[in-house]
Amino acid sequence: MKAYKLISLLLVVCFSAGLAAAEKAFQVPVETYKLKNGLKVVLSEDHTAPTAVVAVYYNIGFRIEPKDRTGFAHLFEHMMFQGSQNLGKMEFISLIQKNGGILNGSTRFDFTNYFEVVPSHKLETMLWAEADRMTGLAITQENLTNQQGVVKNEVKVNVLNQPYGGFPWLTMPQYANTNWYNAHNFYGDLEDLDAANLDDVKSFFKTYYAPNNAALVVVGDFQAADTKKWIEKYFAEIPSAEIPPLPELDEPVQKEEKKIALEDRLSNKPAISFAYHMPKRNTPEYFAMGLLDQLLIQGSDSKLYQVLVQEKGYTGQLNGGINYLGNMYNYNGPMLWMGDLIHDETIKPEVIIADVDRVIADIEKGIPQEDLDLAFVKLRSQLYGTMDSYFGVGKADLLASFALFDDKPSRINSLEEEFRKVTPELLQKTAKEYLRPTNRTILTLQPAKADSK
């Protein structure tokens, strides 16, 4: 009898603990500080697996590369693997791999990142290596020429020799935006890539790759005291630099719908993409757009999926979202909310757009609380998925973005709260203001009647 009572009590306790947990947002441990040279440091422990993520984010994206050197920010990312003071070509890569780790880097709208996931006992080795290349590069003309070849092949395999290559992730920003910084070819024209020289590499590094323009994030299985000691030891002496102010990135308010017809010699089915300028980041409307995105285009329950895929059968696959080169959190400037699909020749693009308009018009009439709740659950689940993605790199990405752009990595723990504030009225107002046809660019892609096919 006594035992039985204890069990019931335990059950009650567990049950209420469960409830409390469900009400309170999932919290990620965040410790943050700044070195004297301005390097932002973020630590987040998670001892699930004996691995650690080291991520270094530089506050330089492809938007703000030199105007006569399109694609340079990305080409430069490749140069960061080509040799530093203490590690020659291929030695950085070998160092990570022979210690049981994986690595990569990428260039995005507003940052360039470099990361490693390693067995946690090799954390010090990785911190040393990242500090080494932050201290300085040792690039030869031979290595630059080699990577120009590699990057040109990257553009060919992903764009020039690929049906729908670059559609719409690379092409849409070029038409939807008017400010050069947002509207140029981020992958680079092949001639511009060829024109890059060692002086460009040196000056780019000197201008943007200083500790006071970067964030270092460590996520995973580590002890904070040791880790801080190593970070101090390897990064603290790297001199800071004067960072030029970011150029004006703002886009003017769009007043008329834009429609652009493209031809693709390599594809055999037409495609369409639509994009709307987003509300400014971190405004109440921005959070509302995050939920509208869930409601409209994320997942097979979404309103556009139900109409365009299930009801009309225009396509079997509907893509969409905020920031095709990341997510709604990891950028810092103008952004587009986009969708795209491949359809049959027999379907006119206007018909598809009319259905998109019908779905949006329906939303503008008002959104029931039930739909808002559904969008919120999806968003939370997706956010946790993002944190877990790629062995913790997803979490490091959020922390680094909030460190670089907001100087507040702990924002990772208050996002849910921000989305919770969104009301059906705000959703409706945001839809009316931003999902209007005059704020929209439509790209249509037609297979070219190529002679060679």
Add this chain to the structure above:
Amino acid sequence: MRNQILLTLLFLVIALFPAFAGKQAPPEGGRPKDFNLPAKTVKILENGLGVVLVPYGETPKVTVSAIVKTGNLHEGAQEIWLADLTAQMLREGAAGMDFQTIARKAAAMGGEVSVAVSSTETTVSASVLSEFAPEAIQLVSQVLTNPAFPESEINRLKNDLKRELNVQKSVPQSQATEKFRAMLYPDQPYGRTFPKEAMIDSYDIAKVKAFYDSNFGAGRTKVYVVGKFSPETTMKAVEQSFNSWKKGPGADYPEAKPSMKKQSAVIERAGAPQTTILLGLPVVDPANPDYISLRVANALLGGSFSSRITRNIREDKGYTYSPSGVLQPGVGTAVWYELADVTSEHTADALKEIHKEISRLQNEAPSVEELKGIQNYVAGVFVLQNSSQGGIISQLHFQDLYGLPDDYLSTYVKKVHEVTPEKTRQLVKDHIKADEMTLVMVGDKQHLPVQ
């Protein structure tokens, strides 16, 4: 004697070089921690359905994955992609719910019911917020075990498949893969990639139902639940949801009859700035004791960033961005291949270098240091592969699908480290033979080397 002096001198130079250059050596790091595979609970239900539960991680999410051992390998010669159509049809209605109801139910748990088909399996899965684990299990079960196969939806799905077929056939890498597999596995399921449009036209509800009836059942299905969840209520939910499903057939795959002859093919792509090169051959299957060693050999040859072929044709010559050596497992067979999209003008050069690297490794054992680095990499990747919800499912399924022993995962790292330089050389010599290789090139003919 003279040679010995020269060697000593060389050693000195190498040893001194860092000092001359004033270079620092990287810090070693600490002592490795033990890696233990996450603990699992396994149960077989009376109808033969396997259940594997693995509590894992801190994030409040859970993945439910029901994997049925049937896929494209069970299609007849005139039934290519019938497995895909059947899987798509599962989501269109089940247990009295239509597509929208299923989708909305899953969305309310923070997820989606997904279906996926490969040559060997059909997977129905959902990744949801932790608190919904039992409901997600029930929903996955309803879709998998109680499908309605509504007639009204099949034409739309067939049309989607035809569109998808057209798109895929315009992608150079897919064109190469189709040709490559057809040459490696002539006139058998392993060699089939794409249907004809007319084939898709011929599919109807009766064919879908027949495929489902003869290939789906508890006897060839395992349900994996990985993430944060309550083990007791979860096991109960699996039992309640799947207990009454028919046993159906056991797992059974056709026998692979690979072609081991040297052959090549060219697919014309006029004006292409790159040639897609696919070069490889059938090798031993995952059940063979050499398979893990072959993975190590592949990582050294072409399957990692610091591998020899990648160093050569990418980091030295700049011919390509995306070279990769792949060991692709199958039931009773596997394929090794190198895939690279190379600048058209350098097609012949790239091929020459790939062959050179293969033959160098066949004739000369790698250094202990080079091999050690690769072994550490393969072992490290294994730890990562067992450190995510999806990864854990995929590792456990790999062991199950290929009938590998219970200690396969727990002894994997040890086996990786047992490979010797001489063994590596011998493996490449025995398994990656130039005179048994198939070569497919997709590109502009004027740049392709004539065979």
